[in-house]
Amino acid sequence: MADEKQEMTSEPGGTFDRRQFFVKLGLGSLSIAAAGTAVFAYQFLSPNVLYEPSPIVNAGKPESYPTDSVTLDVNSGIYLIHAKEGFFALGAVCTHLGCLTAWKPELGIIACPCHGSKFAVRNGNQKPGDKIEGPAPKPLPWFRTWLSDDGDLMVDRGTVIRPMEFLRG
Amino acid sequence: MAKTVDQYFDNLRDTRVWRSIFRSGTGSSTLKRSLAIQQNVFLHLFSTKVRRRMVSFSATWYLGTLTLGTFLILVVTGILLMLYYHPSVPQAYADTKDLQFVVSSGLFLRNLHRWSAHAMVFLVFAHMFKVFYRGAYRPPREFNWVIGVVLLLVTLLLSYTGYLLPWDQLAYWAITVGSNIASAVPVFGDKIHFMLLGGNLVNANALLRFYVLHCMILPLAAIFFIAIHFWRIRKDGGLYALSSEPSTLQKAALAKEAR
Numbered sequence: 001m002a003d004e005k006q007e008m009t010s011e012p013g014g015t016f017d018r019r020q021f022f023v024k025l026g027l028g029s030l031s032i033a034a035a036g037t038a039v040f041a042y043q044f045l046s047p048n049v050l051y052e053p054s055p056i057v058n059a060g061k062p063e064s065y066p067t068d069s070v071t072l073d074v075n076s077g078i079y080l081i082h083a084k085e086g087f088f089a090l091g092a093v094c095t096h097l098g099c100l101t102a103w104k105p106e107l108g109i110i111a112c113p114c115h116g117s118k119f120a121v122r123n124g125n126q127k128p129g130d131k132i133e134g135p136a137p138k139p140l141p142w143f144r145t146w147l148s149d150d151g152d153l154m155v156d157r158g159t160v161i162r163p164m165e166f167l168r169g
Numbered sequence: 170m171a172k173t174v175d176q177y178f179d180n181l182r183d184t185r186v187w188r189s190i191f192r193s194g195t196g197s198s199t200l201k202r203s204l205a206i207q208q209n210v211f212l213h214l215f216s217t218k219v220r221r222r223m224v225s226f227s228a229t230w231y232l233g234t235l236t237l238g239t240f241l242i243l244v245v246t247g248i249l250l251m252l253y254y255h256p257s258v259p260q261a262y263a264d265t266k267d268l269q270f271v272v273s274s275g276l277f278l279r280n281l282h283r284w285s286a287h288a289m290v291f292l293v294f295a296h297m298f299k300v301f302y303r304g305a306y307r308p309p310r311e312f313n314w315v316i317g318v319v320l321l322l323v324t325l326l327l328s329y330t331g332y333l334l335p336w337d338q339l340a341y342w343a344i345t346v347g348s349n350i351a352s353a354v355p356v357f358g359d360k361i362h363f364m365l366l367g368g369n370l371v372n373a374n375a376l377l378r379f380y381v382l383h384c385m386i387l388p389l390a391a392i393f394f395i396a397i398h399f400w401r402i403r404k405d406g407g408l409y410a411l412s413s414e415p416s417t418l419q420k421a422a423l424a425k426e427a428r
Contacts, residue, residue: 045364046363051372052370052372098345098346099342099345114342114346
């Protein structure tokens with residue numbers, strides 16, 4: 001109660017308590033220093049330059065993928081699929097917890113070995129990449145594909161496009 | 170014979186050098202024995218006096234002490250393994266293989282490290298169950314239970330970070346899956362994932378970060394909290410606190426309720 005009364009008197013025009021002023025100054029500068037340390041720590045722990053593979057992958061000549069084929073590129077984590085409508089690229093990394101999925105030709109689906117998620121490739125009226133079952137929360141993403149000037153099939157793993165946008169080869 | 174050994178030891182304890190290190194001096198009076206505990210930097214965390222039945226096996230099954238034992242084995246074997254292990258992508262897996270097949274006693278030390286790690290996780294859980302079913306978490310020891318939960322988390326994080334270091338397929342995918350679980354945190358998930366791995370993928374940065382966490386940050390955190398954990402035993406009334414037992418009135422009320 002006594003403290004509250006003192007604060008009332010330290011309103012503008014009242015008597016100024018020197019001790020309270022220094023306590024507030026000290027706590028204030030400590031909080032600013034703490035906030036600065038938190039920002040410093042966050043910036044220091046987030047690398048500015050990464051030596052990671054480029055998101056753009058050169059998948060070679062389109063002729064090397066026969067019609068109606070599903071090809072997994074293990075190193076880049078993408079499926080290159082040559083459907084009747086054209087080419088498209090699906091992310092092969094499971095949307096659940098990041099495992100590499102596998103193409104099961106005998107079942108005609110993509111399955112994750114870690115926790116059993118299943119994704120469609122051509123499954124009734126489901127779009128390629130759609131989830132059939134399992135813990136995965138999202139469908140496999142479609143990545144942007146185009147033909148380079150040399151006629152190579154290019155995939156950008158950093159750009160997700162809407163499904164059913166095929167590249168006519 | 171035994172007496173002469175005691176006498177030799179007493180003579181040693183009376184020398185100037187010994188007395189300059191341990192001030193308590195010779196003699197087995199209660200005072201001298203309490204001083205021997207109180208004036209030792211490690212032992213002063215503990216009570217100077219303990220009831221005999223509280224140091225019997227049945228009271229605690231020595232689970233906490235055994236956990237500390239496995240931790241000490243892990244520190245010693247871990248430091249030795251660090252002498253042959255480089256936390257870099259081209260070398261980590263080869264170094265692990267070298268420890269298995271080339272380094273003298275490397276296989277023994279690595280297996281000892283691994284099995285002690287498993288044993289420590291088991292013992293931490295057993296210790297917690299024993300404390301839980303004995304009701305030893307009750308006041309005045311609530312805070313020491315909280316410290317124990319922190320130590321459980323540190324133990325699990327030590328196991329998790331150590332898992333990546335062999336840099337084999339199992340390690341790679343376990344950390345891929347485990348770090349993606351961190352992404353599920355609302356709002357900050359992706360940032361936490363990025364900072365934990367030092368990138369978007371489990372890669373050279375992730376290996377180095379997990380190495381530093383495993384060999385420096387987490388062991389220091391464990392030692393810090395273990396010290397508080399032991400000191401709190403004394404502060405909260407020793408291994409047995411009558412005040413933490415339900416009173417006879419409470420017991421009668423509980424028994425009535427049960428019927």
